[in-house]
Amino acid sequence: MAYVPPHRRHSKGPERPLLKPELLAPQSKKNLNVKPYNKSIVDWTENIVYADHSTHRWCAIPLDDENQFPSSVNLEPVTLESAVLNFGENHLALINTGLDNEGGEVEWNLPRSPWEYITENVLEDLLSAFKHVRNEMKSARPKEVSPTLVARVGKVLFRRSPSINMESIRKNYGTEILQQWRRLFYINTPVSYKGKIVNEVVPKIGVDFEEEEDTYELQLSDSTSPESTLFCRCRVMKEHGKLQLCEIKLKPVRNMVMDISCTTKNLDLRLMLCTEKLVTDLTNDEMQSITDLINSAILDPDLKGGLRWPPGKESSGDKYTVVRVCHGMGSTYRNSSLGLKVKHYDRFDLRTLTGEASWGISLMLENVVSKLQEENVEASTISEILKGDMQLIWDNFLSFERFLT
Template sequence: MSYVPPHKRQTKGSPSLNPTPAPESLSRSVFNKRKDNKFRTRNLGYTDHTILKWFSVGLADELRFSSLVSFQSLSPESFETKAGLQPLSLVSTHQGCNEGIKNELIDTPWLLIAANVKKDLLLSFQHMKREMEEADMAQVKSSVVARFGTVLFYGISSICKDSLKLNSLTETTLRKMKGSFHTDVPPSYMDYVENRVVENLGLEYWQGKELYYVKLSDNLRTESTVSCKCIVAKDHNKIQLYKIELNRVRQMVADMSILGKSSDLIKIDEEINEIKDLIGSAILDSELPGGLRWPLNKRHSSGGRYVVNVIGHTTAKSYRNSSIRFKFRHANRSKFKSSTGEVTQEIFLKLPGIVSELHKQTMDEDVVFEMLKNNLKLMWDLCLLDGSNSQS
């Protein structure tokens, strides 16, 4: 979503609206906070009303959470480590015994998920529409997206270590840990969803797309990140600007650890020309992380205003019908500031049917809820495999 100026992000005189708490029956481990939540998404903007939450899904008896759930250490080579901390994921203690965990799971978890996110989804959309109207951004595109990946936890304190030794993983333990959401999925799971799930749903191939991403810092607007989508130029050795955005904004993010399943700008011509010149000086280089390089001392714009700090190269395929769209993406990213890079395979499920209903002037909340339940059931039944890894 395009940039919302900070002074226009809040409705003057309007009362503060708080997100609704999660139902107690969902999980004992529920976080529902504002934009200081630990489960923040990298390189994205948040409004003053952004709702961020995490919860676990699946257990029939939440009182048995500590005895049925534990941590699993993951290979640090597979993930971007945070200050050398080893990433951990939630798993069932019945790992390797499908029948054992099945007896402990609820039969219709998608209904509880839908009930948990419904009010926050509607509230977030109301905030978004208000902010769009105030900033006069009628053409901004909104979306509802489900991502597949792994919820990771970092940073075990001495108290947490003692709790883990006693096999008493609790909400208190999880609250003391930092978390993130990792969107990389195994190649086998990528193949399964693209071939089996897409075929079962009867989705048609829509398009393939290759893009390069360049994120710029702005020395005059230090709070802003300029995101440039680029395509390969005709000479196949350069890239050219395709689309530009300021601070993509998320109004709501709900991360879920699913137990018993696995898968594991203000557009002034002078500014645009400066950005185009910077993009045009990039050289394609498939041997480097992110697939791009700049001549010596050319990673800054000629006016010194913009600096390249993140780059990425993605290839994607999409399949769709009238209400859903699956996007399969291979991404290669690099951060100049930290000199780190990552290669990931990602799956997104976009839900344009829900967005269309939300945009109606006479939007029916019951219809939105029914669509949400149906889409969640589809994901649960077809996209999440039986197993023990945390998945969202």
Template sequence: MAYIPPHKRHSKDKDAQLPSHHLNKNPSFKSLTSKIIYAKQSVSRWFAVGLDHNGHLPPFVHLHPISLESIQRKTGGKPLVLLHTHLPPALSSCLLDMCVRSPQQIITENVLQDLLSSFQNVTNDMHLQSSEEIKPTLVARFGKVLFHGTMLRQFKRSFYTNIPTLYMEKITNEESPNIGFKFEEEKDLFHVKLSDANRPTATISCKCRVIEEQKRLQLYKIELNQVRHMVVDISCLTKNLDLRLMLCTKRILTALKDDEMQCIQDLIQSAVLDPNVKGGLRWHLGKASSGNRFSVVGVRHADRFDFRTSAGEFASEVYLKLKGIVSAVQVEKDDSSLISKMLEEKLKLIWDHFLHCEPFLG
């Protein structure tokens, strides 16, 4: 029987803004419990677009507790989300017209300086690294900002990106082609996560293709954890979805020794494709580690499974890589007006086409 990937099986100035929050990390990067890595001078911010003229939540927007089993297992409580009740089109237009600036202008003016300074930090890091190839990426993610706590401005937050299937189909089949975004064709890929005894604060990600004829994986790229340099979460109060803009770097290992490479290859080649297990891969007893150094700790496919916590979640995600802006910043870093204009143009497309879907949290 042909292998079936898990995801194909049935079964204005008055808009609220939190102060910029610089995360103080040690120079060698500090790993969080979820293996998300933040750079030494990373920036994390939240603000909202669509508040009333007094800078308050409009009357149709409220904080609602929602039931999300995967989140509640981690936090022990229900997260809160800003949801709007039925919003008459005339009211929505009126609220937006109250702003002197458009939503894309508001977002650009709020994030531009952080984006430029974060890119400068990335450039500095690239000059310091010799054993890794560093590639910056700016992405726009769509989902809902989740708040955890009791007071809005003191909330911890996370970003929930599991999007309804109908939204994904609409984006990939209709919106993206119509506005010039290139949709990367769905591929049968696995990201096998490895722990490394020599890098206890990092996780190695092995990108693998499925060789269907041989029912095995083929390794084609080895990366360390993404490093986040800027994360800006934006609650879009007149939309169904929120927006996250994130600048991160991929660190591609380029100086592995032959024996290190062989150990990793052995782990990948010993994987067994199995659509009946979480993650879609399994290893025979004793085969999930190699060389007393590398061990399999997780798999990311269309669904995600963490072997360390035995927790899995089916996930459907949509995000855009804003490659043109990355290129512009690298080439025209002193021309902030050009970068601002480009960012506004992309944000207008995002605001008009990517932030609406059927209600899926409540």
């Protein structure tokens, strides 16, 4: 067999999307495990930027009256189809074996609904984190800093030591033990799940098709500022077959991350409050260096990430170097209170020569963010809006056939 360079090898993963019209058209605190943010818990796959005041928490919803997992919920090993994240069977996930093959859920007689539990656990951290965001926005230029509250669906995965006996884990695990383990949130969802969202959920929740997206994102390192990463979002000029720069941002800063294991469902939930900052103060020389990098990019659909550069052209002006590329294709849907993105991501890291493709589903909770920016808004108002959003997500986005098993 002929040798195939690493960047031309496609990993086993979700199929690349075919953007056909029919696919894109609408058709209590007792169970919260609180721990100060520890970067080692969540940041062992990529460089993630967290604010100094950021919080990262994990909770399981719902547990029984004694704060224990029901007997049908087990901690099971999972294998990932990921060249970047696969560590054999060292990943574990909470799996509800009581779920039937139709994607149903187990019901418990609890004092409150699951979305009320989620809102209760999230609200205090959300309000606290947004105080810092508001101060940042006041000190920035108009529209230079924008906050987002993003909900993603996927699966909370825990990483165990190979020396730990699985039988011992099954007998003794609990929220206190799991809180100490490293974890990540795996967002790659099956193609069939994407189809369900587009064909069933989109028309049900009343969001309208807004636009089809086909963008490339270039991550640039700065030799004069090693901690800085620029994100250049580009579109393809079809008449020229070249990239066109749309905007430049700094890497999003995470102010709050809440990972929620939904023990009566097949999928889990991550809520993130982030701030993004547009870059508007580049010098002419800096802007020219970035423009040269973008203009020299060559579209190549056979490559991971979809882009390549002529030898030696991955850097420009001894300042900026392309370190990662991501080709995103999919659709955006929107109504007056939230946005929904259904996108296929094809990523490649030029430093490690690794990449993978995945489907991702994310919701932008825009009504919550809008209210948070109002002066003297009542916590009860935010709570009611958030509760409604959590019910919508619980009822429509977290049910699927046994996921990752």
